[in-house]
Amino acid sequence: MTAVVGEPPVVDTAIAEPTVRSARFRRFTSNVWVRVTVFVIAFIWTVPTVGILISSFRDPDAIRSSGWWSAILHPFEFSQWTLENYSSVLTSNGMLDAFVNSLLVTIPATVIPITIAAFAAYAFAWMRFPGKSLLFALVIGLLVVPLQMTLIPLLRLYGDLSLTGSFLGIWLAHTGFGLPLAIYILYGYISTLPKDIFESAHIDGASHFTTFVRLVLPLSFPALAAFAIFQFLWVWNDLLVALVFLGTGSDTAILTAQLNELVGTRGEDWHLLTAGAFVSMVVPLIVFLGLQRYFVRGLLAGSVKG
Amino acid sequence: MRNMTQKTERREDQVARRVLKGLAWGLLGTAVLGLLWVGISILLDADSIPRIVAGFYDLIGLGGQADAIRDRGLQETFSRLIIAAFAIIVGVGGVWILFTALNKFVDILPYRSRAHLRPWMFLAPALGVLAVYLIYPTIQTLRLSITEDGGFADNYSFVFTDPAMQIAIRNNALWLIIGTTGSVVIGLLFAVLADRVRREAFAKTFVFMPLAISMVGASVIWRFVYAWRPEGRPQIGLQNAIYTSLGNEPVPWLQLPPGNTFFLIVIMIWLQTGFAMVILSAALKGVPGEIIEAGRIDGASEPQLFFRVVLPSIRGAMITVATTVFIAILKVFDIVFVMTGGRFETEVIANRMFNEMFKFRNFGRASALAVVLMLVVIPIMVVNIRNLKRQGVGQ
Numbered sequence: 001m002t003a004v005v006g007e008p009p010v011v012d013t014a015i016a017e018p019t020v021r022s023a024r025f026r027r028f029t030s031n032v033w034v035r036v037t038v039f040v041i042a043f044i045w046t047v048p049t050v051g052i053l054i055s056s057f058r059d060p061d062a063i064r065s066s067g068w069w070s071a072i073l074h075p076f077e078f079s080q081w082t083l084e085n086y087s088s089v090l091t092s093n094g095m096l097d098a099f100v101n102s103l104l105v106t107i108p109a110t111v112i113p114i115t116i117a118a119f120a121a122y123a124f125a126w127m128r129f130p131g132k133s134l135l136f137a138l139v140i141g142l143l144v145v146p147l148q149m150t151l152i153p154l155l156r157l158y159g160d161l162s163l164t165g166s167f168l169g170i171w172l173a174h175t176g177f178g179l180p181l182a183i184y185i186l187y188g189y190i191s192t193l194p195k196d197i198f199e200s201a202h203i204d205g206a207s208h209f210t211t212f213v214r215l216v217l218p219l220s221f222p223a224l225a226a227f228a229i230f231q232f233l234w235v236w237n238d239l240l241v242a243l244v245f246l247g248t249g250s251d252t253a254i255l256t257a258q259l260n261e262l263v264g265t266r267g268e269d270w271h272l273l274t275a276g277a278f279v280s281m282v283v284p285l286i287v288f289l290g291l292q293r294y295f296v297r298g299l300l301a302g303s304v305k306g
Numbered sequence: 307m308r309n310m311t312q313k314t315e316r317r318e319d320q321v322a323r324r325v326l327k328g329l330a331w332g333l334l335g336t337a338v339l340g341l342l343w344v345g346i347s348i349l350l351d352a353d354s355i356p357r358i359v360a361g362f363y364d365l366i367g368l369g370g371q372a373d374a375i376r377d378r379g380l381q382e383t384f385s386r387l388i389i390a391a392f393a394i395i396v397g398v399g400g401v402w403i404l405f406t407a408l409n410k411f412v413d414i415l416p417y418r419s420r421a422h423l424r425p426w427m428f429l430a431p432a433l434g435v436l437a438v439y440l441i442y443p444t445i446q447t448l449r450l451s452i453t454e455d456g457g458f459a460d461n462y463s464f465v466f467t468d469p470a471m472q473i474a475i476r477n478n479a480l481w482l483i484i485g486t487t488g489s490v491v492i493g494l495l496f497a498v499l500a501d502r503v504r505r506e507a508f509a510k511t512f513v514f515m516p517l518a519i520s521m522v523g524a525s526v527i528w529r530f531v532y533a534w535r536p537e538g539r540p541q542i543g544l545q546n547a548i549y550t551s552l553g554n555e556p557v558p559w560l561q562l563p564p565g566n567t568f569f570l571i572v573i574m575i576w577l578q579t580g581f582a583m584v585i586l587s588a589a590l591k592g593v594p595g596e597i598i599e600a601g602r603i604d605g606a607s608e609p610q611l612f613f614r615v616v617l618p619s620i621r622g623a624m625i626t627v628a629t630t631v632f633i634a635i636l637k638v639f640d641i642v643f644v645m646t647g648g649r650f651e652t653e654v655i656a657n658r659m660f661n662e663m664f665k666f667r668n669f670g671r672a673s674a675l676a677v678v679l680m681l682v683v684i685p686i687m688v689v690n691i692r693n694l695k696r697q698g699v700g701q
Contacts, residue, residue, distance in 0.1 A: 031502065038499050041492070042512035045576065048527045049515070051544060055530070067542050104390045108397035115401045120432035129425035135433075142440045144687040146637055148659055148676040150443035152450060152669050157438075171397055176439020179432060208424055209409045237520030239640045240660070256522040260644050263526060270530060270542070277526040281519055288518035295518075296584055 056274035057081055063270050085275035089262075093272060094250050095279045098258035102236060102283075104167055105246070105254050109174035109235045110228055116175065117182030118190075118224065122212050124183070125191035126198055136187070142180040150176070151244050158245065165252055170245045177241070178231050189223035190216060226297035233284055233295075255280040345396030404431065444680075447673045455670030465674050474653040477567050478636065481654060484568070485635045488575040490628055493582025497590055498612075500583075510587070514580040521577065521640035528573045529645060534558040563651035570652060573641050578634065582627045589623030590616065622693055629690040633683055655679060 055068045062071070062080035071080060090096040123129070124136050154173065155164070163169035193216065201211045217224070235241075239256040246252040248261050259273075259280050266272050288295055408427045412420055452458035465471055493513075500509050516524065533543030537555055541547040546556045560566045593616055601615045617624075639656040646652045648661065655675055662672035 034499050034502050038496065038503050038509050041496050041499075042509050045516065045579070046512045047544070048531050048576070049519075051530060052527050063542065064540075066540055067544070067547050069544070069547075100387055100390050104393055107394050111398045112401045115405070116431045116435065119405060119428045123425045123428035127425040127428065129422075135429075139432075139436065140691070142436060143691065144680065144684045145440050145444050146676065146679050146683055148637065148656060149447045149680050150440060151676070152663060152673055153443035153446035154439065155663075167393060168397070172435065173439060176435050179436055180440070183432065208428070212428075233518065237522075239520070239522050239643070243660075244664075256520050256640075259522050259526065263529070263644055270533075273526050274530065277523050281523050284518040284520070285515070288515065296588075 052274045052277055055270060056085055056278050057083070058085075058271070060085070060269070060271040063274075085271040086279070089272050089275040089279065093262060093266070093276065094253070094258055095255065095276050097250060098253050098255045099279065101246075101252060102254040102256075102280075105170055105174075105242070106232055106235045108167075108171045109178075110232045112171055113175040113178040113182050113231060114186075114224060114228055117179055117186050117227075118217065118220070119212065120183050121186035121190045122208075122216055124187050125193075127208065139180055139183050143184065147177050147241065155244065164245065165247055165249065167246075167252075170241065173241060173245055174231075174235050174238075178234070182227055182231070185227050186220065186223055189220050193219055222294070222297065225291075225294045229287060229291055229294050233287065236284055341392065342396060345393055401431075447676055450669055451673035451677050453670070454673065455668050457670070461670045461674035464671050465678055470653060471658065473651055474648075474655050474658050477652065478654050480564075480567055481571055481574070481635050481638060482632060485571050485574045485578070486628060486631050488571070489578040489582045489631050490624070492575065493579045493627070494586050494624075496579070497583045497587035501587065501590060510583065513583050516577050517580040519577070521573075521638075522644055524573050524577055525641050525644035528569075528576070529560075532559040532569060534560075560646055560652075561650045566646065566650055567652050570641055570645055573645075574635055574638060578631050582631065585623050585627050586620060589620040593619045622696065625693045626690065629686050629693070632686055633690075636682060636686075637679060 051068045054071050055063050058068065058071055059080050059082050074080075090099075120139075124132065124139075158164045158169055197215060197219075198211060201215055206214070237256065239260060242254045242257050243260075246254065246257065248257050253261065259276050262273060262276050408430070412423050412427050415423060451461055455461055456464075466475075496510075496513055500506050503509055519527070530542075531544045532546075533541075534546055534556055535541055535543075541550050541556055545559060550556050559569050597615060597619070598611060601611045606614065637656050638654055639660060642648055642652055642654050642657045643660065648654070648657045656679065659672050659675040659679070662668045662675065
C-alpha cells in the first residue's frame, strides 16, 4: 500500500540502543495523553449508535419522557424495557418484508457481477484476441461514470421493456454499475497467477472453461471474497438505485427505502425508527464483525468505485 | 432354467428401472421448467408472487387460502421467503447456465472458429452489460442535457445561475472541503495515536464500525442525536440535552442554516473517518522503523519526524483516501434526502438531480446536473487510478 522508500539506512546497533530506550521513555510520558485522545474519539464515535440501540429496547412512553442515557443510570427499572418495538416494526411496518426484499436484491446483485467479471478478467489476462488492450482501457475508463449519468436513459429503457419495479431489472442495474470495478480488481489478481499452472493445465488437455472453473476461481478466492463483501454492503446499503428502479411499494421496497419511508411517515415515533434502523444494520454489522479481514481488503480495492 | 428366469427377471428389472428413470427425469425436467417459469415471471413482475402462490394453493385443493391471498395480497412472509429463495436460485443459477450454454455452443463450432470465438464468449456478457448499462446511458444523458427542456444553454445556465442551484453548489463545496478534510485529519490522527496504545485493534473497531452502516441508517442515528423538542418538554436528543443543560434554549438544529449543513457533514465525517483510518493505518505500519530511528539520531523533533519523514512516506495512501472520500462526498445524496430533503438551504447537487428527475420531471436539467458531476469526477478519478497503479494496488 505504501510508496516504496529507498534502501533503509543501516543503523549501528551500538548507537541505536540508547535512542530506542529514550524513545520508549518519551512514549511512556506521552502515553497518557495518547490514551485519553484515543478513548475520547472512540467514545464519540460509538455514542450515537449506542443511543439508538438502547432506545430500540425501551418502551415508547419511556423514550418520550426521558433521554436514553437515563436508562443507563437506571437499568433495573424493568418496566421500561420491551421487545414490542421490534415486533411492531417488523410486522405492521413492513420491515420483515423489506428484509426479505433486501436479500432478494443483494444476493444475486453480488453473485452475478462477480461471475461475469471473473470470466471477463480471465479473458483479459490469459486469452489472445484482437483489440484486447483497447477494450480493457475502455472498461477501466468506465470507472469514471457516476451512476447518476445512467439513471434517466435506463428508466426510459426499463419503461419500454416494463422492467421497472422488477427484481431482474435491479440485479442487472447493480451488475452494470459494479462491473468495471469488479473487472479491474479481479484482473489485477488473476493476471498475477503463475503462468506455469495454465501451461500444465493446457498440456493436460484442459479447456479454457475447465481451467477457469477448476483452477482460476478457487485460486482467486481472496480477491473474489474482497469484492463480494464490498459489493454486498454497497448494494445492501444503497438507497438511490433502489428508489429509482424498485420504488417504495410494499412488495418491492428494500430495507433502506422502507426505513426512509418510516422517517417520512412516522418521523417522531422513535421507538419504531430506532428498531427499524437496527433491523437494517444487523446484516452489515455481522458481515463486518465476522469478515473484517476481507472487509478491509474490499475497502482498499473498492476505493476506485465511480 | 433358473438362470433363464434370473436373466429375464434381470431384464425386466432393467426395463422397469429404465422406465422409472425416464419418468423421474421427466418429472424433474417438468419441475425444473416449471420452477424456471415461476422464477422468470416473478422477475418480470413482482406482483405476480401472490398470484402464483394462490395458484399453487388452488392446485393442492386449498381454495379458501387461495381466495384469501387473492383478496388481501400475500401476507405470509414464510411463503414469501420460499419464493425469494427461489428467485435467488434462478438469478444466480441463470448466469451460470448462460456461461455453460455459451461454452457448449462454442464447442459445437468447427475447430478454427472455436479458438477465435472462445475469448468473446468469455467477454460477451460483460461487454453486453457494460454497453447497455454504462455506455449507452452516458451518451444518451449527454444528448438529453443539450436537447431536452430548454436545450443546452437553458439547462446549463440553470445549473450555474439558478439561485437554488447556487446554494446547492456552495453547499457541495462546503461538504467537499469540510467533509474531506475532517475525515482525513481525524482518520490520520486516530491511526497515529491508536498505533501507540495496547489494544489497538479493539480501539479501531469503534471508529471503523460506522463503515458497515448505510447512509440511511446513519441518518436515523444522527437525527436522534439532533432531535428537538419545544422548551419545557424533556429533550431526548443528545445534542439539545447537553445544550439545554448549559442553560440555553433548545435549538432545532436541522432547520437553521448555515449550521444545519455543517451538522449533515458531521454524519459523513462519522461514516468516512473509519475508511481513512484503516488505509492510513496500514500505510503507517509500512513505514520502515529504520528511517524514523535515523531521523531521531539526526536530532529531529517528533513533529519534524512526523511531517518530514512519516507523512511523505504515506503520500500515496493519503491521495487514495482523499480522492475516494472526495468522490463519495461529491455524490452525497442519501443523507440530505433523508434528513432534510434539501429544505432549509441544505440542497446539494445529487439531491437536486433526483428531485429534477422524479419530482419535476425536468429530464434535461437533471441530465445537465449529472454531466457536471461526471466532469468533476473525471480528473479526480484519473489521479486516483494513476496513484493506485504507481503503488501497485490491484496488481
